[in-house]
Amino acid sequence: MKKIAVLTSGGDAPGMNACIRAIVLTCERLKLKAYGYLHGYNGLLQQHYKKLEAKDMHNLIQRGGTVLHSARCLEFKTPEAAVVAAKNLNELEIDALIVIGGDGSFRGAHHLSQHWQGQVIGLPGTIDNDIYGTDATIGYYTAIETAVSSIDKVRDTADAFERIFLIEVMGRHAGFIALNAALASASDHVIVPELFETTEKALAAMLEELQYRRDNHGSVSYIIVIAENVWPGGLGALVSELEQRTGSEVRPVILGHVQRGGSPVPQDRILASKLGSHAIQAIIDGQTGVMIGECNGEPVAVPLEQTWAQQKPLEPFCVEAMSQLVNATTD
Numbered sequence: 001m002k003k004i005a006v007l008t009s010g011g012d013a014p015g016m017n018a019c020i021r022a023i024v025l026t027c028e029r030l031k032l033k034a035y036g037y038l039h040g041y042n043g044l045l046q047q048h049y050k051k052l053e054a055k056d057m058h059n060l061i062q063r064g065g066t067v068l069h070s071a072r073c074l075e076f077k078t079p080e081a082a083v084v085a086a087k088n089l090n091e092l093e094i095d096a097l098i099v100i101g102g103d104g105s106f107r108g109a110h111h112l113s114q115h116w117q118g119q120v121i122g123l124p125g126t127i128d129n130d131i132y133g134t135d136a137t138i139g140y141y142t143a144i145e146t147a148v149s150s151i152d153k154v155r156d157t158a159d160a161f162e163r164i165f166l167i168e169v170m171g172r173h174a175g176f177i178a179l180n181a182a183l184a185s186a187s188d189h190v191i192v193p194e195l196f197e198t199t200e201k202a203l204a205a206m207l208e209e210l211q212y213r214r215d216n217h218g219s220v221s222y223i224i225v226i227a228e229n230v231w232p233g234g235l236g237a238l239v240s241e242l243e244q245r246t247g248s249e250v251r252p253v254i255l256g257h258v259q260r261g262g263s264p265v266p267q268d269r270i271l272a273s274k275l276g277s278h279a280i281q282a283i284i285d286g287q288t289g290v291m292i293g294e295c296n297g298e299p300v301a302v303p304l305e306q307t308w309a310q311q312k313p314l315e316p317f318c319v320e321a322m323s324q325l326v327n328a329t330t331d
């Protein structure tokens with residue numbers, strides 16, 4: 001009987017539990033044994049694991065976080081660590097390891113596959129959606145939902161005071177959450193790394209739009225959604241620039257880790273369930289060294305190295321809609 005292990009690694013994402021559930025239930029149906037390593041790659045290094053059974057998967061699909069816990073494990077980059085992990089996997093007679101995580105976790109999975117004979121499968125789990133080769137990652141839709149509902153609330157107070165607000169969202173070095181949250185909340189401007197050129201250009205665009213609004217609509221609120229890590233000097237530098245140049249108060253809001261929590265929205269639960277059960281099928285079919293993702297509603301297997309070697313572009317249709325509706329000087 002095949003033995004399958006799973007771990008969650010890197011930034012946790014809503015839907016990781018739904019994915020674990022799908023893996024365990026599929027294993028049970030196919031009479032495979034399932035194990036969960038705890039605290040990401042740390043558990044693999046310390047042989048810290050537990051047996052996973054279908055009965056423990058009850059009431060789990062709706063829970064955020066990950067019951068296996070997660071961690072970033074710098075130590076796993078060394079060849080020695082991969083050798084220890086391979087030894088531990090062999091000792092437990094594991095045939096295949098599934099890693100649910102983002103690109104750092106996939107690099108770890110690839111590293112392990114150079115030192116271990118078993119099958120290694122990656123499943124994309126990160127709120128950032130920055131994994132090449134899959135249309136969406138597990139957790140991304142919930143993060144957008146959280147960002148949008150928060151921006152809607154900020155909009156109420158922004159309107160009341162007719163203030164400028166700068167709202168920073170997560171995404172690491174990608175603008176997927178910022179772009180989609182800005183579009184869905186009808187924010188007034190969005191700044192994402194993929195489209196950012198210079199601070200002067202970005203400031204000029206914002207000031208022109210704001211002036212247009214003030215000339216045509218009187219004093220108005222103005223909401224700028226900004227992806228983290230974009231603005232040189234950080235959010236504080238942009239707040240000062242805007243206050244100086246507009247002569248108005250600017251309030252910053254950093255949404256932060258709230259975007260990583262919460263009950264996964266149905267889209268994330270569905271994606272996680274499909275990918276989890278498909279990963280088991282991929283193992284049975286003998287696949288290894290690949291990420292199982294989804295493109296145009298179909299499962300895809302993408303070599304792990306490709307998932308980080310290529311930058312995933314923002315959806316052009318979404319960029320176009322944003323430029324028509326959000327970053328528009330005329331309306």
Ligand code: F6P
Nearest residue numbers: 011102126127128170171172260
């Ligand atoms: O990759 C997920 C993510 O939440 C990023 O959006 C963010 O940049 C990073 O993790 C934060 O990491 P940490 O929780 O270690 O501060």
